[in-house]
Amino acid sequence: MTPPTTAGPTLIGSVRRAMRLLEAVAEDPSRSTAKHLARRTDIPIGTTYHLLRTLTHDGYLHRVGGRYLISAATARLGGAVPEQTSARDLQAWLDSLRDETGAAIYYAWYEEGEVRMVAQSSGPRAPACEEWADFRRTAHAHAIGQCLLSQLDPEARRDHLARHPVEPLTPYTVPDAEALLRKLARLRRGQPVQEREEYAPGTVCAAIPISVGTVPAALALSLPMPRADLLDPLSHHLRRQAETAFTSKAFTVRV
Structure with missing residues (x-):
């Protein structure tokens, strides 16, 4: 039986939207509130909140006040964080x-x-x-x-x-x-x-x-x-x- 195709594009779309949010946070962390990120990425605000909660829960982002910031773990994925100072x-x-x-x-x-x-x-x-x-x-x-x-x-x-x-x-x-x-x-x-x-x-x-x-x-x-x-x-x-x-x-x- 051929597996259903509806889940694939939906999951891929979610991954793409999550990546766009991560890129937007990294590009301008000074204004990375949920509302600003939604406007910047053209992602509906409800979807933005859902993805941000997921990314925060999984450790890819952390929340400081009203802003979402790239976590050290995410930065290390791109080689952006040098060796830690002791x-x-x-x-x-x-x-x-x-x-x-x-x-x-x-x-x-x-x-x-x-x-x-x-x-x-x-x-x-x-x-x-x-x-x-x-x-x-x-x-x-x-x-x-x-x-x-x-x-x-x-x-x-x-x-x-x-x-x-x-x-x-x-x-x-x-x-x-x-x-x-x-x-x-x-x-x-x-x-x-x-x-x-x-x-x-x-x-x-x-x-x-x-x-x-x-x-x-x-x-x-x-x-x-x-x-x-x-x-x-x-x-x-x-x-x-x-x-x-x-x-x-x-x-x-x-x-």
């Missing part, structure tokens, strides 16, 4: 930056809708900012969180702030969500994000956005208030160091 190498690099700047250094990324502090380097001459309020819950107040939120699309930013509302931590904390969104909208691409005593009294911070793969990441430093005059020059030094390291692929997002 945690030891990353820590050694952060330690060298700490010694160069005399500031505490931090490395973080935004994953599955949350701020994740990956590594940090500090010492007696470069004390770390004390995490007295959960970094994940207070992204609106510290430079790392603001830097990571600046790399999200407007929908993903509002989604984050809906889950973690703006709250005053110090007299200098941004007063509300709209004020924060205006600040983020004014930032130029690649510009260091600075905050002065918004998260912790007596501490100033700067963070550098890092474009590596599809995961928003940030490299940051903090200084005690008496050294606040060094925030500008050190943040630009940190930016140059980050550009050199990540452009040369000395480091990757995953460690």
Whole structure:
């Protein structure tokens, strides 16, 4: 008996649509919401949601806020992800930056809708900012969180702030969500994000956005208030160091 032919084209069509979605996500991860992907690929929105859920469930995509991003496993299929940097190498690099700047250094990324502090380097001459309020819950107040939120699309930013509302931590904390969104909208691409005593009294911070793969990441430093005059020059030094390291692929997002 000849097998039915209806299933073949249907399955092939689904595979083709899934591949188009993966290609669209890889081409423009900054706007990879379901609605944008549906418009970009001309796939009906219901089908788009179904395929995105399947691709996410099977590990080909992961969802960050309102966006869908290529997973490391999918990127490796195309040889897009170089060998992972070891945690030891990353820590050694952060330690060298700490010694160069005399500031505490931090490395973080935004994953599955949350701020994740990956590594940090500090010492007696470069004390770390004390995490007295959960970094994940207070992204609106510290430079790392603001830097990571600046790399999200407007929908993903509002989604984050809906889950973690703006709250005053110090007299200098941004007063509300709209004020924060205006600040983020004014930032130029690649510009260091600075905050002065918004998260912790007596501490100033700067963070550098890092474009590596599809995961928003940030490299940051903090200084005690008496050294606040060094925030500008050190943040630009940190930016140059980050550009050199990540452009040369000395480091990757995953460690």
